[in-house]
Amino acid sequence: MVSAAVLGAGSWTAAEYGLHRFAMHELRGKGLASREHLSHHADVTYFSPASKKLASAAATASVAYPVASAVAGRRWAAVYTSAMLAMYFTYEVAHRRIHTHPPKGRYGRWSRRRHLHHHFGKPMRNFGVTTPVWDHLFGSYEDPGVVTVPRRMAPVWMLDEAGEVRPELAADYVAKGGRVRGATSAERDRLDAFANEPPAPELFDVPG
Numbered sequence: 001m002v003s004a005a006v007l008g009a010g011s012w013t014a015a016e017y018g019l020h021r022f023a024m025h026e027l028r029g030k031g032l033a034s035r036e037h038l039s040h041h042a043d044v045t046y047f048s049p050a051s052k053k054l055a056s057a058a059a060t061a062s063v064a065y066p067v068a069s070a071v072a073g074r075r076w077a078a079v080y081t082s083a084m085l086a087m088y089f090t091y092e093v094a095h096r097r098i099h100t101h102p103p104k105g106r107y108g109r110w111s112r113r114r115h116l117h118h119h120f121g122k123p124m125r126n127f128g129v130t131t132p133v134w135d136h137l138f139g140s141y142e143d144p145g146v147v148t149v150p151r152r153m154a155p156v157w158m159l160d161e162a163g164e165v166r167p168e169l170a171a172d173y174v175a176k177g178g179r180v181r182g183a184t185s186a187e188r189d190r191l192d193a194f195a196n197e198p199p200a201p202e203l204f205d206v207p208g
């Protein structure tokens with residue numbers, strides 16, 4: 001049963017990678033999942049509503065459980081599917097917190113650098129959010145280095161009142177461009193997101 005739990009959680013991380021890369025980025029806005037995800041890239045404060053997430057979790061379980069059940073029996077499949085859903089939920093919380101809460105500890109710092117590099121540096125690299133294992137395996141890993149962040153898209157925890165990167169984060173991030181996100185940059189950000197291009201760091205927009 002431990003094997004079922006480990007395999008279930010591991011399967012989610014593979015699904016996280018595959019869905020994020022192929023169903024979301026490669027499809028460039030075709031289909032609901034891709035549109036929702038690229039909207040999150042265009043506006044990093046946008047997250048799909050919980051109803052859509054629950055629907056996708058139910059869809060995942062309705063495929064995973066019968067397949068696992070046919071292969072290894074119902075008890076094993078129940079543990080496997082539960083572990084997969086638990087890891088999916090962990091991913092949802094971890095991803096949300098990357099955008100909304102400052103890093104705590106080494107894992108938090110490392111996962112933020114990888115995911116924010118995916119957002120602001122190379123959208124076609126570092127698809128794994130909870131783990132970079134699948135990126136390493138499939139050649140899509142890139143070391144984030146120091147991540148350049150457009151000020152208008154910076155997470156709330158990153159900048160001080162003057163709009164500068166907080167001193168404790170200065171080794172990981174550089175902020176560029178204006179802080180205001182007006183209609184011009186919003187439109188440009190949407191085009192870039194749906195083309196899998198990083199947002200332009202130096203955009204300046206007038207308030208309004």
Ligand SMILES: [Zn+2]
Binds near residue numbers: 040095099115119
């Ligand atoms: Zn994100």
Ligand SMILES: [Zn+2]
Binds near residue numbers: 037041118123
């Ligand atoms: Zn993405």
